[in-house]
Amino acid sequence: MDHAIDVCDLHKSYGTVEAVRGVSFAVPPGAVFCLLGPNGAGKTTTTEILEGHRLPTRGRVRVLGHDPARGQRALRERVGVVLQSCGIQDDLTVGELLEMYGRYYRRPRPAAEVVELVELRASLATRAAALSGGQRRRLDLALALVGDPDLLFLDEPTTGFDPHARRQAWSTIRSLCSLGKTVFLTTHFMDEAQSLADQVAVMVAGRVVACGSPQTLGGRDALPTEIRFRLPDGVGLGSLPALPGAALSREGAAVLVTTGQGVLATQALTAWALERGVSLAGFTVAQPTLEDVYLALTGGVW
């Protein structure tokens, strides 16, 4: 099957500044693809080239089989874009805006269905100017969805959301995927990428430094497991059972066991604790988080 987005050796220079230096990736249809990276990494430039706002200096870009630089209407019919903070006709109501933007497309999705999807039904008769920040973001999403696009660009869709609103937005985005839409997402939030993306690409200084699923990115699945717990007073590290291949260290009051054999070590430790009647307070077993991997990849600026 053809890719929804195909980028091959993309370059973009502004004068002498090279913002994008040879980026390649492909997004299969129906996938959620997430572009991560620090500010100035070239994410926005790459996204704007895909959206047709900018021309590449070099390289090949295909979006749904089209060259986005040509801005063909056939492509615009099938793409929805949510940009950060974009103006709107403030004096029109949510319902009027959905009707207005719906007319731009050949096969619009009924307004009633769209407001259901973004949970804005109660605001149908509210003017855009009177919406709260979160409602306004949901309206942005609604207007990108009203053309029933096959591909959706979301630029930091939950920036400025409270935690509850973010969870809601995530569930909306997931329901879009279940409708077979392809989603191209940029975000600063690791948990967002972790929770939504099928594939993550990390951009640093104009290049993709890692690409993969959130589970395997940067060899995350092969990294050692970390087990943390606290020992009661009077019980030293020396009394712990032998853990082959594991490294023991102190992390403040806690003990940190780093091991490639997470399951075995967990079993050995818990069996030992039960046998001795020792409580292992705050016992946790964790993979390195996507954030750990990301920070390692991007040079770990804290």
Next chain:
Amino acid sequence: MSAATLAWRRDVALAAHQVRYEQRSFWRNRRRSISNIAFPLMFLVVFGGLQHGERIGARHDLPFIDFYVPGIVAYSIMVLAFGNLAIAVAAARTNGLLKRLRPTPLPDWAYVVGIVGSTLLAVAIASALLLAIGVAGYGAHLRLATLPGLLLTAVLGTVAFATLAIGISARISSPDSAAPLLAIVTLPMSFISDVFFPLTGAPHWLTDVARSLPLRPLADGLAAAFDPRTHGAGLQGADLRTLAIWCIIGGVMMVRSLGALSARD
């Protein structure tokens, strides 16, 4: 019917809907509709009341009100089609509305038809109000035979100002600074263009400057409809010609600015 014809019909309907939504936005926004409609009305009421019954000696004893009504209609057209529109389009550009529209299938021309069409409607409503108050309230003498000239002048004047407004809006960096900036252009032009008072005894070069700008030909063309010496349909060749030239200049500026508005570097 061919697919191309169908697509064309669909786009024309789309442009008509754009006009409808732009109109709705305009009238719902009190700040826009009141400042752009009420000010000229206020001028008419104040000037009409002050100079009631007086005549202009230098203009073959033309009643003052027959000078004011077309002058203020011309001023109102400039306010609506130039200042109001330039600020609205500059705002749409700086607040990202144009950026939101660009990835949608809405063609550029349909957006332009929407705002220009809506401006024509607002001008029609404002002018009808001003004419009605002038004629019914102050006894201005509108000659119905000259209506074709009046209409054509008003339409050309509106299109000229609207295209110029869209053209210069690309150069307005912030809509807040636009109002005083536009006033630097519109106020002096108003003072030399026979809209608030007749410019008698002015040096020739000043009159020539005024005649080459769009406001004076618009005011003169409209004034013909109130002048007892006007014959026929009231079509003022020289004024219409100047306005047509400004429509072309505005059109070129507009098309260029649209390129700049959707710049792809």
